Amino acid sequence: MSSVTLDHVTKRFGTAKGVEDVHIQIRSGEFFTFLGPSGCGKTTTLRMIAGFYFPTEGRIRFGENDVTTLPPNMRNTGMVFQNYALFPHMTVFENIAFGLQVRKLSKSEIKERVERIQRLVHLEGYGERRIDQLSGGQQQRVALARALVIEPQILLLDEPLSNLDAKLREETRFEIKRLQVELGITTIYVTHDQAEAMAMSDRVMVMQGGQVQQIGTPSEIYHQPVNRFVASFIGETNLLEGTVTRIEGGEVDVRLSPDVVVTGLAKNASPACQPRVGEKLTLSVRPELVKEWEGEETENLLRGRILLSEFTGACVNYITQAGPIQLRSMLINLGRSVKQRGDEITLLLPKESIYLIG
């Protein structure tokens, strides 16, 4: 296993921007995810680690070794491609054995190691199959086996689940995580699916437009997003804009509309956020933290009419129009009757659930 360091890495393609100044240290054995919308530079960064691109600036190190300009075949990384990139003219066995043949292992050792990895990914007995005789999920596992059998220092996964259907995706997600934990292998995972990233990763790097937005554990990026982009990209949220009217005793009052003022806690703020009285401020409130309120008058209440009511079983989703404000809420189904479009509702934004973005 090996740690991976990207030391102020920048990649430009001609005049087009690839990624700008990526500076991260991935720990040995860590499951690290690059997350962002398409074109954000996550795949470019992965390909620099694999050696398919060389950085324009900066260095890449595996452990202590500088690999910045090392060609891909000398890096000993195992990569799973988005479309699997299996060799269509070879059988399953030949595909998996390819990397071992390159390394000139003996026939008997190749056979033994391929069979061991086939068991690990549950492909026993599939050795002689042709690639086009396999289902999408099986092809996926061949790709994974082919990458793992060479015992790479680092496992690179480029959106490996995006070609699978929803059910298979979940299964394979568990499978990849299980293998990663069992083998303890440093893994870099690229995805645009934030749910995947949250579920699997030790740490996540959120990227947009070639820039790193935030690096942190799934919980950190969910609960303490550093900016609007991260807040809205990770999970669902309500972004509410208003003007700061009062800062006192660790509390911040924000006027969202002429007759609505909400109070949040100054400590629930992104590092860059410096609220000042009279200035604009954006708040983030997660829908699942909004509560329906049927008690007495208190702070942070919003009254409105339901625009959209969605019953999904475990919970009820409402979109509520409260004056100029639209608010999404996700309420746990406690067996109460579900409100319909046009019904009145009172919602509470708990103080501690309001996050100040800036």
Next chain:
Amino acid sequence: MKAELHKQSPAPARRRLALMSSPSFIYVLVSPLYVILLAYVIYPLYETFLASMKIEEKFSFANYARFFSLEHTANLEALWTSLYISVLSVITCGIVGVTMAFLLERYEFPGRRILSVLALVPMALPPLIGVLSFTFLYGESGIIPRALKELFQLEQVPFSLKGVGGVLVVHTFTMYTYFYMTASAAIKGLDPSLEEAAASLGASRFTIWRRVILPMLTPAMVASSLLVFMIAMASYTAPLIFGIDRTMTMQIYLSRTNGDLDMAATQSTILSVVSILFLLLMRWYQGARNYQNLSKGISVHRTEITSKLGKYVSMVLSFIGTIVLMLPILVLVLISFSVNSTWTIQVLPPEYTVQHYIDLFTDSKTWRPIANSLQLSAIATIGIIIFGVAAAYVMVRLPIRGKTLLDVLIMLPWALPGTVVAINLIAAFSQPNVFSFGQVLIGSFWIIPLAYFVRHLPLVFRSTSATLMQMDGSVEEAARNLGASWWYSFRRVVFPMAFGGVLAGALLAFVQCIGEFVASILIFTPSTTPLSVAIFQRMYNFEFGTACAYGVLQIIVIIIVLFLSQKLAGDKANTAV
């Protein structure tokens, strides 16, 4: 983790790697391709141009003045004849090709299946063989006119193919396939729901044709027109056999055989300019047009001919079509069994023998041209494969600048008429120079393989780059990621995957070389007489039987190869992931 799996490379290797990973190193790698194109395409073209501009070591436009002189108009007439034959060929081929495509793609009638297979028969005829079979069939002493004369007791043959008319008929027969194939593909790609949509919006049948179908077919038609025009301009065999001296290709041939090399060079240069202009026009047009079908899963629905009369008429017409398409091959087969020099004024050859076929493989004098052609073609094909695969890889996979230039340079010799290619090589390699390794190539064994190589350069390149384009680049990256060196992954992954395309192109190149006549006739030597030149010589000695036996052999080889490459293309489509 196994220790041997990630050994550190020693320092010198590191330095070499750094050199190889430098962005300009790639240009060092691809430079041989450019050198070959420079040596055997550009340089000969340039030497011809120089020869046309030089009179007694001085630059002068005298040759061009002679060409365009209004006193001796032979050259201008030739240019004019070539141009109008080409335009007329485009028109006749277009009418025949598009009509056949529509009938065969849109209607269901008895005999449709066999006709749609036979429609491609003209492609199996090498140029010389096609013209010969037409003169046997429809020429002044041809089978059909004579049979009609006998049948109706006429004084004279009722009709015969000769002159410009003959050239046009042969052009139509051999070149309509270009229109037919593109039009079929375009019609297959026409989504019937477009017509249905137009109809539901209130358009009449005529409006649908005018506003929907024809505009959708225009790009395919323009592309085919340009192609047929170029091929007709380059046509040499038909004017040769029908005795039309005043075409550009014939004038070049005559200037060359009369030893007027300056004039041959001038005529070649002018013909090259026309061809290159057309090549660029085609490329521009193919880049500019884009009527891609947006819909998927198109189902072709054919209109069935249901009326009794319609069925009857279509049956008769398909029968006639089948006969017309098959006759050229049948007549060759027939005459190949005839005893040499016995067929004079009869309708059909009077005496038959199988001796010619036995001779082909047993008589060393008869066998010689076959052996020559096989050897010359094999050498040229090996060169075409190596160059084509390398160039296709560079074109599709490597991130270099100047790809358009490479593409144009590779397609250039294909656009040049065979006559021009031969003249260029004569101009360049009559004296020793760097590119011929200090040898005089003209009159040597190597000039013919070189001409074949230059003429059919694009075939493997095209088929291989098409295959490589379908192949996902990440497959090669996967191999590299698993530790394979560039060469190892090329050998184990890229080449096996592209093999179908390479082989299809190579086979095609090989049969084209076997059938090549136009350039060979200008540069062959008695010891390296290729098959098609031998056919021509036998014809002039009235050894029709032997000539046709050669021809049948060529056709068999071509049909086998076309069948094989179709099979290869089909299999590849099935196993593609």
